[in-house]
Amino acid sequence: MKTLVLANQKGGVGKSAVATLLAHYFAQQGQRVLAIDLDHQGNFSKPLRRSGRAELANVGADVLMTSSAISLPEKPFVLVPSAAGLLGLERQPALHNPFARNFRAALAALDAQFDLCIIDTNPNPDIRLIAALASADFLLSPIQLNQEALDGVGALLNHERVGIRKIKAVLNPKLKLIGLLPTLVEPTPFQRSNFSQLIQQYKPLLIPIGSGPGDFAFIPKRSAIAEAQANAEVLWEMKKTAARDAWKEIVPSFEKISGIVLSAGDHHGLAA
Numbered sequence: 001m002k003t004l005v006l007a008n009q010k011g012g013v014g015k016s017a018v019a020t021l022l023a024h025y026f027a028q029q030g031q032r033v034l035a036i037d038l039d040h041q042g043n044f045s046k047p048l049r050r051s052g053r054a055e056l057a058n059v060g061a062d063v064l065m066t067s068s069a070i071s072l073p074e075k076p077f078v079l080v081p082s083a084a085g086l087l088g089l090e091r092q093p094a095l096h097n098p099f100a101r102n103f104r105a106a107l108a109a110l111d112a113q114f115d116l117c118i119i120d121t122n123p124n125p126d127i128r129l130i131a132a133l134a135s136a137d138f139l140l141s142p143i144q145l146n147q148e149a150l151d152g153v154g155a156l157l158n159h160e161r162v163g164i165r166k167i168k169a170v171l172n173p174k175l176k177l178i179g180l181l182p183t184l185v186e187p188t189p190f191q192r193s194n195f196s197q198l199i200q201q202y203k204p205l206l207i208p209i210g211s212g213p214g215d216f217a218f219i220p221k222r223s224a225i226a227e228a229q230a231n232a233e234v235l236w237e238m239k240k241t242a243a244r245d246a247w248k249e250i251v252p253s254f255e256k257i258s259g260i261v262l263s264a265g266d267h268h269g270l271a272a
């Protein structure tokens with residue numbers, strides 16, 4: 001099982017929307033998908049649960065941290081949903097190490113049952129995010145094309161608690177940053193200029209999808225994506241042409257991300 005975490009400390013950048021689209025996408029591709037929602041807001045759980053596609057686990061995601069013995073339904077698409085208990089974890093600092101250990105042990109125990117685990121995270125740099133990053137193979141970081149978000153890229157890399165450098169150095173050397181995924185992208189001069197600035201400053205962190213100078217993975221801003229999220233629909237199955245058009249724009253980026261995640265060596269490090 002490969003584990004992919006969606007994270008960015010900026011709120012509202014499309015983490016949960018991308019996590020939801022990816023979960024449906026991988027399930028559609030025939031991968032056995034485990035979806036874990038570590039955000040008490042539940043914006044990954046709600047659309048997956050209401051879509052009727054994912055089997056609901058009988059525990060909330062907090063239990064993956066508080067207990068190491070978990071058993072999940074034998075189904076190809078399972079959701080471990082958001083739960084109120086997630087909020088209390090940060091307030092028990094003496095238990096943070098056990099929480100992270102339990103989470104890692106729970107994922108390890110599920111290794112043979114799923115091909116892919118997708119974890120959506122809350123925007124605070126707390127123990128939930130640390131546990132997720134400490135256990136993951138891949139990090140994908142949705143980012144919005146505004147100045148604050150661009151300024152925030154430094155923190156993503158260098159934050160003292162949850163920055164990828166720190167996590168890799170101290171907790172999880174196998175963690176790989178797939179890259180920054182610009183989301184809610186609009187063809188305005190303002191965003192174009194921020195996109196070129198992002199390319200100039202952080203080109204190695206973007207995800208190339210072609211040979212052109214601006215060919216990097218991104219998610220456009222489309223009302224159909226917000227509607228899919230709000231109505232728990234699968235974007236490419238929606239009746240409107242606008243939804244299918246939005247999906248077509250996303251496919252090259254998802255194919256690239258999927259290629260990276262699924263082609264990588266076994267997470268026990270055999271190919272490392």
Ligand SMILES: Nc1ncnc2c1ncn2[C@@H]1O[C@H](COP(=O)(O)OP(=O)(O)OP(=O)(O)O)[C@@H](O)[C@H]1O
Nearest residue numbers: 011012013014015016017123220221222225226229
């Ligand atoms: N590509 C998109 N086009 C249009 N709307 C979008 C897109 N991506 C996300 N949205 C909408 O923007 C809002 C914020 O998105 P989302 O909840 O995915 O962000 P988030 O990063 O998970 O937020 P939080 O930090 O609060 O967890 C939601 O209403 C969502 O439906």
Ligand SMILES: [Mg+2]
Nearest residue numbers: 015016039043
């Ligand atoms: Mg979210």
